[in-house]
Amino acid sequence: MATSLKNLSQHTQENIQDISDKTFALVVAEWNDEITSSLYSGAIETLLRYGAKKENIYRKNVPGSFELPLGAQWLAKLEEIDAVICLGCVIQGETRHFDFICDAVANGITQVGLKYDKPVIFGVLTPENQQQALDRAGGKHGNKGDEAAITAIKMLGF
Template sequence: MSGTGAPTVQVDGRGLRVAVVAASWHTTVMDGLLGGARRALAEAGVAETDVAVVRVPGSFELPVACARLARAGRYDALVALGVVIRGGTPHFEYVCQAATGGLTQVSVDTGVPVGFGVLTCDDEQQALDRAGLPGSTEDKGHEAATAALATAVALRD
């Protein structure tokens, strides 16, 4: 069962600058993910003025936007949020692989942590269950933001 075994992470993000890059497909799910990321950043003490939100069309576009932001040198961490729901064609596998590999490459090449908040689900209900909405069992936007901050702090220290 997903969600079990997750660590409890508390991080002091004061003074960090963070960009959240969020896809636009599946508005309800994306609103939940973005809300969770914003909550995590606020709970960690990241000033609202130190948070930029960039919207892109879909999950496939997340790596290029994150790469540009990471190379700009203005952000200590990035949070990538998206959702891909399986359909009847191989499109799902291509987009998931491109987003995952692209975001990993951005982080490794630039040294800027990228919190991975891309849901890869079999159906819409799985996405809703992970979106951090009222009634959701998980809050993957919050988790992705917390992971990015914790990594930025670990690398800084």
């Protein structure tokens, strides 16, 4: 992805651009499937609403959120993919397992984006319980999958 002064001046403040020719890969964790499926639906609906073509959107499932960075890397390395959106939900438990997974996922996703120089979006919920997750996966706090898709679109505008 090449950013120049020229394209900085071409875009609106919100960086929303035409994405009809952009290709997206969604990596979805199977743990807490009820939640990640809703995040996925939110992300897809948003991409389509902003003009992405169905045939330009790919999905790859991984077992849990810990596997999101590697799944993201497999897709980010493909030249045809413009942006990767990682969707997961890690629910806080009584052990430090939660911290290890969240740290690894956040760091891993960051590294993949930097390595391949393309947007790799962190669409991972880290709630204390199932209800907080539901509230953010199409519930009273909206859908973070939707927000992840908008972030990808904005990043493609740079």
